[in-house]
Amino acid sequence: MLPPIEKFDSSIGVRIYRMPVLAFPTLLAYTYLLVGACTPTLVDCGSGYGDSNDHLIAALKAVQSDFGEKLELQDIQRIFITHGHIDHHGGLSFIRQKLHGAKVGIHPLDRRILVAYEERVVVSTKNLRVYLQRAGVSEKRVQDLLNMYGFAKRLITSEKVDFLLEEGTEIDGMTFIHAPGHCSGQVCIRIGDVLLTADHILSRITPHQAPESITHYTGLGHYLDSLEKVKRLDGVRLGLGGHEEPITDIYARIEGIKEDHHRKLERILDIIRGAENPVTISDVSKAMYSEVHGYQVLLALEEIGAHIEYLYEHGELAVCNLDEIEQSDNPVLLYRTS
Incomplete structure (x- = not known):
């Protein structure tokens, strides 16, 4: 109704x-x-x-x-x-x-x-794949999420x-x-x-x-x-x-x-500070949104990524696997607090 x-x-x-x-x-x-x-x-x-x-x-x-x-x-x-x-x-x-x-x-x-539209779907899907790989999502899960992402988009011209x-x-x-x-x-x-x-x-x-x-x-x-x-x-x-x-x-x-966003930023910093080792975006997403399923998993990964990106840009976080990033095409990014 x-x-x-x-x-x-x-x-x-x-x-x-x-x-x-x-x-x-x-x-x-x-x-x-x-x-x-x-x-x-x-x-x-x-x-x-x-x-x-x-x-x-x-x-x-x-x-x-x-x-x-x-x-x-x-x-x-x-x-x-x-x-x-x-x-x-x-x-x-x-x-x-x-x-x-x-x-x-x-x-x-x-x-x-x-x-x-067809061009934008191809480009945005590629960008999303690269992002999910850098976020530390497994290749199988990446493909599952991309399939969900593209489902309704195939109906549009x-x-x-x-x-x-x-x-x-x-x-x-x-x-x-x-x-x-x-x-x-x-x-x-x-x-x-x-x-x-x-x-x-x-x-x-x-x-x-x-x-x-x-x-x-x-x-x-x-x-x-x-x-x-x-x-x-x-x-x-x-x-x-x-x-x-x-x-x-x-x-x-x-x-x-x-x-609400400032609380979320502080929560993410607390999670990263409290971790024994550097963490991925996927690690933080699982810690904050452990109960989500299906398409909500993708939304959670994007939401956390937006906040981690903001913290990194504002000097609150550092990427710590620089050698791997320098030598690999698209490695997972590992974060710690600055």
Whole structure:
């Protein structure tokens, strides 16, 4: 049973409909329909997996029937993609056909994910393989994780991008804030006193982080800088994310997320200090997330890697098997505290 569709009014006359879709069996995502003082616009479009497309079409029709919006599908002329993760853009090919060719916009750093999707999958998979090997993951486990990583991605094809959502762009009174970290081209959309935070700020969990060694413009350093950028925005009354509940105080939520990451950094330092020998990213991941299984193992390895990368960049950690690194193509990296 999906949560109900919700309507929110912004201070600039744009009505915002928050529409749930089941992106994956255990992942609920939110898409948004913007109407009123703007060209009818869809923000994100689910994963295209399972029932996600059906949920999106049903929600768009329900906005008309249940909320009285005089809006046909073909009236929706634009699609904003907040970032290039599959639970937000995977349904693009399907919904674009239903909307009779609506124009699509995304940030420049995520543009190639849409226009050259097959290329990006090959490159990102290779980068991930190298990362997992350096993290100390066994070759069999590496292949298992890569198979899980690529499963849903095989269902997606490249799509045309019609315009770019660059930092500071203004469309119908809405402005776009580039907030890299969770994803390279992550944007938040300011609609008067409402901020569509996408996956940059969520109400309960801290958004997933992966190391920049896998994808440029991700990583914890970029993410924390982006939190500070959003914190400097004045007058945001409400945050609406790509998952979870609305955020009634984004400023307090930003502080909570920062505190969570600082606790995680300290926990990682404690684990490495307490180890008898230098440790790998995989060692730390097992120590902190010993109960995870399946795809969550990959997410844990990326999350720990992002934090270890941050600690290394800030001089808190050292790599100690330099001879092996110098003589080998892609050895496991061993860390100790500086």
